[in-house]
Amino acid sequence: MDVTLSINGTDHRLDLDPRVTVLDALRHHLGLTGTKKGCDHGQCGACTVLLNGRRVNSCLTLAVMHDGDEITTIESLGSPDALNPLQDAFVRNDGFQCGYCTPGQIMSATAMLQEAEDGWPSYISRSLETDPDLTDEEIAERMSGNLCRCSAYPRIRQAIAEVRDARGMAAE
Amino acid sequence: MKPFDYARAGDVAEASRHTAKGATVIAGGTNLLDLMKLQVMTPSALVDITRTGLDGIEESNGGLRIGTLVTNSDLAVHPIVRKSYPVLSRALLSGATGQLRNKATTGGNLLQRTRCPYFYDTAAACNKREPGTGCAALEGRNRVCGILGTSPHCIATHPSDMAVAMMALGAQVEIEGLNGTRAVPLDDFYRLPGDTPHIETCLEEGDVITHVTLPAPPEGTQGYVKVRDRASYAFALVSVAAIVRFDGGRVVSGRLAFGGLAPRPWRTDAVDAVLEGKSPLDAAEAAADALLSEAEGHGDNDFKILLARRTLRRAMRELSESQA
Ligand SMILES: Cc1cc2nc3c(=O)[nH]c(=O)nc-3n(C[C@H](O)[C@H](O)[C@H](O)COP(=O)(O)OP(=O)(O)OC[C@H]3O[C@@H](n4cnc5c(N)ncnc54)[C@H](O)[C@@H]3O)c2cc1C
Ligand code: SF4
Ligand code: FES
Ligand code: FES
Numbered sequence: 001m002d003v004t005l006s007i008n009g010t011d012h013r014l015d016l017d018p019r020v021t022v023l024d025a026l027r028h029h030l031g032l033t034g035t036k037k038g039c040d041h042g043q044c045g046a047c048t049v050l051l052n053g054r055r056v057n058s059c060l061t062l063a064v065m066h067d068g069d070e071i072t073t074i075e076s077l078g079s080p081d082a083l084n085p086l087q088d089a090f091v092r093n094d095g096f097q098c099g100y101c102t103p104g105q106i107m108s109a110t111a112m113l114q115e116a117e118d119g120w121p122s123y124i125s126r127s128l129e130t131d132p133d134l135t136d137e138e139i140a141e142r143m144s145g146n147l148c149r150c151s152a153y154p155r156i157r158q159a160i161a162e163v164r165d166a167r168g169m170a171a172e
Numbered sequence: 173m174k175p176f177d178y179a180r181a182g183d184v185a186e187a188s189r190h191t192a193k194g195a196t197v198i199a200g201g202t203n204l205l206d207l208m209k210l211q212v213m214t215p216s217a218l219v220d221i222t223r224t225g226l227d228g229i230e231e232s233n234g235g236l237r238i239g240t241l242v243t244n245s246d247l248a249v250h251p252i253v254r255k256s257y258p259v260l261s262r263a264l265l266s267g268a269t270g271q272l273r274n275k276a277t278t279g280g281n282l283l284q285r286t287r288c289p290y291f292y293d294t295a296a297a298c299n300k301r302e303p304g305t306g307c308a309a310l311e312g313r314n315r316v317c318g319i320l321g322t323s324p325h326c327i328a329t330h331p332s333d334m335a336v337a338m339m340a341l342g343a344q345v346e347i348e349g350l351n352g353t354r355a356v357p358l359d360d361f362y363r364l365p366g367d368t369p370h371i372e373t374c375l376e377e378g379d380v381i382t383h384v385t386l387p388a389p390p391e392g393t394q395g396y397v398k399v400r401d402r403a404s405y406a407f408a409l410v411s412v413a414a415i416v417r418f419d420g421g422r423v424v425s426g427r428l429a430f431g432g433l434a435p436r437p438w439r440t441d442a443v444d445a446v447l448e449g450k451s452p453l454d455a456a457e458a459a460a461d462a463l464l465s466e467a468e469g470h471g472d473n474d475f476k477i478l479l480a481r482r483t484l485r486r487a488m489r490e491l492s493e494s495q496a
Contacts, residue, residue, distance in 0.1 A: 001178065018178035018218070021205070041206050042272060054245070054274040060202050061275065064178055065220050112270060120249045123265040123404070128254040144405040145269025 003067045007032070008076035016063050023047045023058035026073060034074040034103050038147070045146035048104040048111075049073050055111035057145075074103035077110070085163050086110060095159035097150035105146045109160045112142045116169060134164050134171050173208050177217040183224055184348045184380050190219035192350055192378035197221055199241060200275040202268075203284040211294055212301055213285075226382055229253075234388035237346075240279035240381045244268070244334065247278060256389035259413050262396040263337035269405055279381035282335050282345065282361070283373065286328035286435075287316055287407055299325045300369040315472040316407070319480070320463075321434040326369030327470055330362065330436050331407050337396055339429035339437040340413035344385045350378035355385070362436035369435070390427070392417035393495040397487040398431070399479060408432040410479045412487040416447070416455075418495055423447045423455045428487075430463070433480060452492035456485040 004013050005022075007030065014029055023040075026032040026049070035058060038046030042060040049058045050072035058071075078084035083091065086106050096102045116138075121128045124141045132138060139160050140153070148156060164171060179195065181187035191197060196215035198204055199222060207213040226239035229250055236252060247253060248264035268276060290296040290308040297306035309317050309327055317327040335358070343358045361373055375381075394415045400406040411431035417424040426447040429439040446458040460481040467477050 018176060019173045040209065042202055045269065045271060048271055051274075055271045056275045057202070057271045060205050060272075062178070062198075062201060062205070065180075065198070065201070065222060108271065115270065118249075120245070121254065121261070121265065123262065128258050128261050141404050142270055145271045 001064050003064050005063065005066060006068070006070045008072060014063070018062060018064050020063045021059050022049065022051075022061050022063050022066060022071065025063040026058065026071075032073055032075055035107075036100055036103055038101070038104075043147070044101070044104075045108055046101050046104040048107040048146065050107060050111055053111075053114075055108050072107075074107055077106065085166060086159070089159040089162045090156070093155050093159040093162065094152070095155045096148075096152050101146060101148045101150075101152075105143070105148070105156055108143060108146045109163070112139075113160075113164065113167065113169070116142070116164075117167075131170065134169050136161055136171070138171075139164070173205075174211060174214045174216075176208075176215055178220065179217070180220045180222075181224055184221070184226070184382055187219050187221045187224060187380045188348055188350060188378050190217065191380060193217075194377075195219040197279075197380060199277040199280040200243070201280075202272050202276050203280060207285060207292075210292060212292055221380065232385065236386045238278050238384045238386070240277060240383060242278050244273040244276040244278070244281060245270070247334075248273065257337075257341060257386060257394070259340060259394035259396050259415060260334065260337040260386075263333040263398075263411075263413060266396060266398045266408075266411075267333040278334075278384050281332055282338075282358075282381065282384070283375075284332055285372075287331045288328040289313060289316070291328060300328060300365075303368070303370050310470060313472055314470045316409070316432075317470060317473050318432075318434045319467040319469055319473060319476050320430075320438055321364050321436065322468070322470075323365045323367065323369070325367050326365040326435065328365070328369065328435055329432055330372075330434070331431075332437065333396070333398065333408060333411060333431060336408075336411055336429045336431035336437040337413045338384065338386070339439045340394075340415050340427050341390065342387050342427070345381055346383040346385060347375065347379050348382050349376060349380070353382070358384075358437070359439065365435050372435075390415050392424075392426070393491045395487060395491045395494070397483055397490065399483050410476055410483045412483050414487045414491055416452075416488070416491050418452070418492055421451060421492075423450050423452060426455070428459060428463075428484075430480065433467075433476060452488040453485065456488035457481075459488075460484050
């Protein structure tokens with residue numbers, strides 16, 4: 001089937017079997033291997049990309065369902081000599097060990113910070129109606145869809161908290 | 173994944189024509205694709221309903237009308253839901269992850285399949301997956317299975333958090349089928365397993381869920397308490413959605429619904445009826461007695477009987493404290 005995906009701002013026309021997930025389209029058909037495959041079942045978050053600006057698991061959605069949609073991957077965020085603030089914070093805070101979960105963590109954190117700025121509450125937010133306080137516990141709750149087999153969680157949280165502070169977001 | 177034909181429906185009528193011919197609806201895909209990869213579900217045709225435009229939330233008859241494609245995130249953060257139906261916001265936010273909630277839809281969430289481990293294991297006997305093969309959970313690892321409403325043919329639970337809150341709120345499901353549209357109270361939407369555990373709802377061939385409607389916001393305090401194996405990102409072992417009116421430290425009335433206990437989000441008038449006039453903790457005990465009088469454990473899940481009572485107590489205590 002013909003499908004056009006807009007990936008990091010560029011349209012890509014592909015002829016795909018309907019079974020191909022967005023993840024496999026990125027990795028196998030377009031050679032964009034920054035997005036990782038961990039579980040392939042929506043459990044680990046390694047495959048997180050932004051779909052029309054929202055974070056999703058690219059392993060659990062079919063490419064043919066996304067004709068015309070905008071997909072943003074880790075490849076678009078920064079480059080080795082010009083890291084974006086989250087990438088930079090992960091490096092400086094040792095926010096990884098093997099690094100396999102890192103692209104997913106960073107894509108997820110990118111969207112998570114935006115969600116908090118948009119006033120989205122989480123399950124643990126004290127109030128559903130006031131703007132959330134993005135405490136470290138809130139960061140952990142909101143990032144629970146990104147597992148880290150190396151258990152670098154404390155440093156991942158620290159890296160994200162640093163960007164939160166740099167953006168002047170509320171945290172008690 | 174087994175090969176399948178893929179079609180994109182432009183409107184519900186087109187989707188309905190496809191399902192009448194045996195196609196399976198795909199919305200967010202977060203449950204269906206997981207099960208297709210494992211060959212637990214092997215549809216020969218999918219009809220994609222994501223371009224049918226049913227993604228709006230509108231005020232209607234004093235309540236809300238929610239399009240089936242509204243994502244779990246969008247529903248949870250909608251200002252009216254946060255303000256007037258907080259039990260629903262909390263239930264949604266307690267489920268899955270940020271990534272999954274961005275994809276999961278309202279209709280798909282109602283229709284997600286059980287998390288019974290043998291349903292997922294294609295080598296195991298499972299009447300729900302393959303009618304007539306038996307039920308491996310009865311004598312097996314049935315920690316996540318049910319204690320109410322089960323049958324000797326299937327003891328699986330319904331895993332949704334959202335549906336439990338919607339049950340407490342008295343939601344209705346709007347369905348479009350080959351013979352027009354109809355609205356079904358969520359109370360009548362789910363079927364008990366009996367000897368046909370593979371049939372889970374009242375949906376028939378050609379039916380597509382179009383909306384879920386909520387009545388006007390109920391009076392009282394609302395809350396959702398979920399107990400699970402981890403602090404975050406896990407299905408409920410037991411959950412309670414509660415909407416309770418208090419007056420002078422006593423319960424005036426309440427509506428309770430339960431997750432993790434039964435093949436469907438569980439709610440009965442008999443449980444709600446015992447709450448009236450009691451102190452919060454007495455009401456919790458009486459509700460637990462009424463709820464659990466016929467509960468039956470199957471070994472690994474015996475603990476749910478006590479856990480349900482304790483979760484009820486906690487829900488009542490937290491609600492009464494929050495409104496004080
Ligand atoms: C790792 C993981 C953790 C999770 N944790 C939780 C949790 O803690 N709590 C919880 O409640 N849920 C949890 N979920 C489940 C999640 O909520 C569901 O997968 C999701 O809600 C399904 O919605 P969907 O739109 O993706 O459905 P789909 O996968 O697209 O569809 C599910 C079913 O619904 C049918 N369907 C969908 N829409 C319609 C319609 N309009 N008309 C007729 N049929 C339709 C499909 O045919 C299919 O059979 C989890 C899922 C995963 C993968
Ligand atoms: S409890 Fe139901 S889903 Fe689980 S193995 Fe038995 S029949 Fe299958
Ligand atoms: S690879 Fe997609 S969530 Fe694990
Ligand atoms: S750094 Fe190794 S999996 Fe996270």
